[in-house]
Amino acid sequence: MTNTLEALTVPLIQAPMAGGPSNAALAVAVSQAGGLGMLAAGYKTVEAMAAEIDDVRAGTLNFGVNLFVPESDPSDPGRLAAYAAALASMALELGLAAPEPGPFSDDHYAAKVDYLVANPVPLVSFTFGLPSADDVARLRSVGTEIVLNATDPEEISAADALNPDAIVVQGAEAGGHRATHGQAKEPSESSTHELVTLAREYTDKPVIAAGGVTGADIAQNHFDAGASAVQVGTLFLTAEEAGTKEAQKDALLSGQYRDTVVTRAFSGRAARALSNRFTERMAAVQVVGYPQVHYMTAPLRAASADNPEGLNLWAGTGFAACQLRPAAEIVDEFRSL
Known part of the structure; x- marks a missing residue:
């Protein structure tokens, strides 16, 4: 595993959920509890991203930032x-x-990369596609670790070619946007467990399992198949610290959906x-x-x-497990792994 991921006392990454949920308070709470808090830079200006990074740095030194790769299709x-x-x-x-x-x-992509090169953070992940080899090299040159997303074997292989520090394999159970490399692509129906198992044929990089991870038992199944960590999103939508819209939190907790x-x-x-x-x-x-x-x-x-x-109302298939509680309690569910 990489230095940032090795520093975790709980092998859990909080999914970067753009549009409000993944705010600085949530990232700090997750990292302080032993997981890896992630900021979602999507839909933000460079200035807004920078301000959130400053807020997180005040509470933790171990965190990551996620960028949207500009649409290729x-x-x-x-x-x-x-x-x-x-x-x-x-x-x-x-x-x-x-x-x-x-x-x-293009979501100010180039300017965000420039800022993160000039003001390094521990880890940067990318979704909706892959960064250029030059972007990877520039971020690596300032000590930043690189995590890429993939949703099928072809994308895992393409991500592996950039020699990342880890690859998130996102199964069909995942909530919110699928990380497919190009908008026109129909998302794979492969489950998270299937992708983790397949990934070992296409990469020797650490694999992070994402999609439908609602408890330690599911996470352990992914670890047994070869995952090194899990990425959890939907459970954190109803964390007390999350910036999720109240109407969405209420919907997730109501039992009506x-x-x-x-x-x-x-x-x-x-x-x-x-x-x-x-x-x-x-x-x-x-x-x-x-x-x-x-x-x-x-x-x-x-x-x-x-x-x-x-x-x-972004949500994964396991949304029924959502509870209103502190983020640290969610991280604690995975502490035995």
């Missing part, structure tokens, strides 16, 4: 326009103007969420279109801030 303008038209009636019901296709954004669905309705990228009115209503017309659809639906989601039926 182009979105189709015609399909984006059609989806905007399909959203019009929902916008009208909310008293909003008819949506227009959102802009393309029974199913999750993989949907592109909110962002144009495949993501697992609680099935609600929005996912059902847009299921037949959803399109590939990240990040434009994300920006297109943002006003609708903001107008539904208190209504879970209009929100992107």
Whole structure:
């Protein structure tokens, strides 16, 4: 294992969940409890990312930052326009103007890499694709460890070629956006355990199992198959320190939602969420279109801030295990590993 991961007293990484949940308070709490806290730089400016890093440094020296790799697959303008038209009636019901296709954004990727080279952090992970070999080399030159994401054997092999310090293998059970290398790719249906087992054929790097990890028994099964650590996301959505929207926390804890669905309705990228009115209503017309659809639906989601039926309720298949409790208690569940 790498130095950062070897320093853990609990072999658990808190998943970087963009859009609010993975704030500085959560990252600090997880790291102080013995796991690895992660900041999600996605959808933030460089300045906002830097401020959160400063906040985390005040509480812990062992943490990581996750970056979105800019989308490699182009979105189709015609399909984006059609989806905007399909959203019009929902916008009208909310008293909003008819949506227009959102802009393309690279999420300030290059500037974020530049900042992290100039202001090194212990670990940087990447999702939605792979960084360039040059980006890996620049970050490594300042002592930063590199973690890459993969969702199938082809992606594991591609990640391995960049010689990372570890590879997160994300199974179909995972909540939120799948880490597929390109938005147009249909996510693999392989389970986390299947991917951990397969990974040993494609890499000798440490493997981090992600997706559906809701307890030490599941984690131990992944360790027995060859994983070196687990990445946990959904359980931390209802941690007391998490910045998760209250409506989402309430939905996860209410017992009223029974199913999750993989949907592109909110962002144009495949993501697992609680099935609600929005996912059902847009299921037949959803399109590939990240990040434009994300920006297109943002006003609708903001107008539904208190209504879970209009929100992107990201959640993995194991969401029923969520409890409202301190992050340290979640980490403690995995301390025996």
